[in-house]
Structure formats: C-alpha cells, structure tokens
Amino acid sequence: MPSLPGLLTFAALSLAALVLGVSATRLVPGLAAQHPGIIALALLLLFWTIRERWQRRRLQTRLLAEIDALSEELVAMRGPLPEMRPAAAMPVPRSEPKLRVVSASAVQSYEQAAQLMEADADEATAPADDGLLLDAVRDALNNNRVELHVQPIVSLPQRRIKFFELLARPRDAAGREYQAAECIGALEASGLRDEFDALMLLRSVQLVRKLESRARNAAFFLNLSPAMLARIETFNPLYEFLQRERERAGNIVLEFAHDGIRDLDRAGMYRLSRLAALGFALSVDGVTRLDADFAGLAKAGVRFMKFDAGLLGDPARMAQAPIAAEDLREACERHGIVxxxxxxxxxxxxxxxxxxxxxxxxxxxxxxxxxxKAA
Structure with a gap:
C-alpha cells in the first residue's frame, strides 16, 4: 500500500500539473485547442519521472555514505590481525575427505581458521623482483593497513547500482597504496593468499552485519582464490565459516578467477558446488576465453560471469573465438547465468x-x- 507521504506528493504534483496545464492552454496560443487534462497528464508524468530519478540518486549517495561510515565502525570492532605466515605446501588428497560438521567446538572465528591453515615452516621467498612488494604487503597485513574500497556494478542501460564489489588494497608505511593486480601475485608466490582471503571474508561479513538494519538488500561481490578449493585443509575452514553465516548468503557473492576455476579437478568443482549449496551465489571473473563450459559452471552454482570489455571489443581476437560476442548473453542466460x-x-x-x-x-x-574511510 502506498505510504501517506507518497500519496501527498502525488496529490501535490497532480495539482501543480493541472494548474500548469490550464494556464498553458490559456497563455500559449498554439495550445489553445488542446484539452487541459492531456497537458496536465503529460506534465504529471514528467514531474514523477524527475522525482523518481532524484530519489534513486539520493538513495545511492546515502548508501555509499553509510558504507564509508560503517567501515570506520568495522575498524573499531575488529581485533588485531594474526601474524601472517605462508602456509606450508601440502599435496592434494586423492579422494575427497568427508566434510566436518560444525559443532560447539568448531572454529570460533575465521581469524582462527586462518591460523589453523598455517604451518610451522620457514617463510617462503617470493621471486626477487617481488621481494620489496611482498615485504610491503606483509607489513600492511600485520599492521592493519588494508583499506577497503567499493566499486558499483550497475544495470544497463539504466546505470542503476545493483551490487558492489569489495576490493582490498594494502598500504605501506609510507602511505603508498597497492592495487589487487599488483599484490595478488606476490601473495600467491609467498603462500599468503589464503590467509589474506580469509581475513577479507571475515571483514566483508562484519560489514554485512552492520548494514543489515539500514540496507538489508545490499549485496557485495568478494574475490577469493580458487586455490582455496584445491585443498581440503583450506576448504574446510572456509566451508565451516560460510555455513555459520548462511543466513547472509543473499548479501555476499563469492567470486573466483575464471582461469583458476578452469584448472580445478572434479574434487575442486565439487567443493565449489558445496558453497553454492549453502545458498551463496557464485561468480567467475576475468573471462578472457570464450570456450567456457557454461553448463558445467551453472551446474556448480555459478550465477554471474564477468567478460572483459577489452576482449569483446577487439575484432582480431573475437574473430578466432568459438562463439560470437552477440551470442554470449543468450549462451549465459540459457544456463541461468547473468x-x-x-x-x-x-x-x-x-x-x-x-x-x-x-x-x-x-x-x-x-x-x-x-x-x-579508515578501513
């Protein structure tokens, strides 16, 4: 049922449109033969469209402001980060171990889960060219200097905000900010990517919790490493944490790089489907090869696929693609993928x-x- 303020606004706009319509037929010679009601209806539709667009813009601005404010609360509520050390390499098991059931004695927080994934081994060394970068990223992680950014995902062609993507950017002691593309390689080379993802997932869930009372429908894409699906010792803590947070599944979209998903074996794809079974939507990012297994991804629970505009706009590369760019939407939607x-x-x-x-x-x-701010 429409609210009272909405009805009052509609009544006021209707009255204003009617007055302007009558005045127009009397003052504008070319409109004298027109019925005032027709002009008033056209003006009312114009006024209402302007009002709706203004309200949508104000809502989007308020939501972004709330994210900024809540991120400051997020900093205050989180404790110190655990010492970030690279996880020891472990072989992928030949068979899928049984998933542990969450009980009262299960891991209480995802910081502890990240600590359980660590081993008492010497720190792995990154390639020489990445040494300084790795030191800066590790220092940022250990000193709470990982800043959260949000980027909108919009509907087309309307450009209305539908989702947000959460981006984590470490900052060194001198204030320099590192984008994900710069630091992910160093994190993976040093064995710290799983712990980094664990901490970012924790903070994302904390942000969703704080937004529940004011923006319940806000949903965030969060990028995780496909390597977390490749080993059961990294997957189990992730699964247990998400199982406890499954009531927030509608607010979090788990995103994985397409290249990493392509490299998963059957056990890895099964683990991916287990996350979808909890109710979390899945997304694959960085799709630069169009010979994707749309049916297989949909079966595993993938609901979004991100295609690089640079690839789709390159005639030379698209000439060799197995599917025309014009057919991508149909191919995706045929399998329930956006x-x-x-x-x-x-x-x-x-x-x-x-x-x-x-x-x-x-x-x-x-x-x-x-x-x-201050994330």
Missing amino acids: PVLSKVETEAHLLKLADLDFPLGQGHLFGVPKLA
Whole structure:
C-alpha cells in the first residue's frame, strides 16, 4: 500500500500539473485547442519521472555514505590481525575427505581458521623482483593497513547500482597504496593468499552485519582464490565459516578467477558446488576465453560471469573465438547465468559494445573504486 507521504506528493504534483496545464492552454496560443487534462497528464508524468530519478540518486549517495561510515565502525570492532605466515605446501588428497560438521567446538572465528591453515615452516621467498612488494604487503597485513574500497556494478542501460564489489588494497608505511593486480601475485608466490582471503571474508561479513538494519538488500561481490578449493585443509575452514553465516548468503557473492576455476579437478568443482549449496551465489571473473563450459559452471552454482570489455571489443581476437560476442548473453542466460560487462572505462567503449545487450556493467565509467574511510 502506498505510504501517506507518497500519496501527498502525488496529490501535490497532480495539482501543480493541472494548474500548469490550464494556464498553458490559456497563455500559449498554439495550445489553445488542446484539452487541459492531456497537458496536465503529460506534465504529471514528467514531474514523477524527475522525482523518481532524484530519489534513486539520493538513495545511492546515502548508501555509499553509510558504507564509508560503517567501515570506520568495522575498524573499531575488529581485533588485531594474526601474524601472517605462508602456509606450508601440502599435496592434494586423492579422494575427497568427508566434510566436518560444525559443532560447539568448531572454529570460533575465521581469524582462527586462518591460523589453523598455517604451518610451522620457514617463510617462503617470493621471486626477487617481488621481494620489496611482498615485504610491503606483509607489513600492511600485520599492521592493519588494508583499506577497503567499493566499486558499483550497475544495470544497463539504466546505470542503476545493483551490487558492489569489495576490493582490498594494502598500504605501506609510507602511505603508498597497492592495487589487487599488483599484490595478488606476490601473495600467491609467498603462500599468503589464503590467509589474506580469509581475513577479507571475515571483514566483508562484519560489514554485512552492520548494514543489515539500514540496507538489508545490499549485496557485495568478494574475490577469493580458487586455490582455496584445491585443498581440503583450506576448504574446510572456509566451508565451516560460510555455513555459520548462511543466513547472509543473499548479501555476499563469492567470486573466483575464471582461469583458476578452469584448472580445478572434479574434487575442486565439487567443493565449489558445496558453497553454492549453502545458498551463496557464485561468480567467475576475468573471462578472457570464450570456450567456457557454461553448463558445467551453472551446474556448480555459478550465477554471474564477468567478460572483459577489452576482449569483446577487439575484432582480431573475437574473430578466432568459438562463439560470437552477440551470442554470449543468450549462451549465459540459457544456463541461468547473468553476464557482466567488466572493465568498461569510457562512453565510447560502452557505445561500441551496446549491441551486446548485457544486463550488468562494471568499470571506471560507472564509478571508480571508492575508499571506505579508515578501513
């Protein structure tokens, strides 16, 4: 049922439109033959459209402001980070061990889960070129200097915010910020990626908890390493944590790199499907090869696929693709997957790909990653 303020607003706009319609027929010679009611109806529709757009923009601005404010509360409520040490390499088991059932004695927080994944081994060394970067990233992790950013994912062509992607950016002691593309390689080479993902997942859930009372429908994409699915000793803590947080499954989309998902064996894909069975939507990011197994991904629970706009806009590369760019949306939706046009940087870029009719888009054109203050 419409609210009282909404009804009053509609009544006021109707009255204003009627007055303007009658005045127009009397003051404008060319409109004298028109019925005032027709003009009033047209004006009412115009007023209502302007009002709706203004309210949507105000809501989006308020939600971004709340994320900034809540991130400060997030810093206050989280405790000190555990010492970040690389996990020891362990062989992938030949058979899938039975998943442990969460009980009263289960791991109480995901910080503890990350500590359980560590081993008493000497720190692994990254490649020489990444040594300084690795030291800076490790120092940022140990001193709570990992800043959270949010970037909107919008509907197309309306450009209304539908989701947000959470991005973590370490910052060194001198204040330099490192983007994910810079530090992920060093984290993986040193064996710290699993612990980094564990901490980011914890903070994401804390943020969702704080947003529940004010923005219950806000949903966040969170990128995790596919390597967490490759080993049962890293997957079990992840599964147990998400099992306890399954009531928030509607607010978190778990995202994995497409290349990593392609490399998973049957056991890894089974573990991926176990996360989907908890109710969490899954997304694959960085799709640069179009020979994807759409049916297999959908069976595992994937509901979003992000396609690089640079790839789709390159005629030379698309000429060798197994599927035409114009057919991607149909191929995805046939299996219940929503395609996302990612890395859209300019209006010209978007215009060039407008005929693909993707329902969602992401990139600097729609909003740069926004710093969540003091995160």
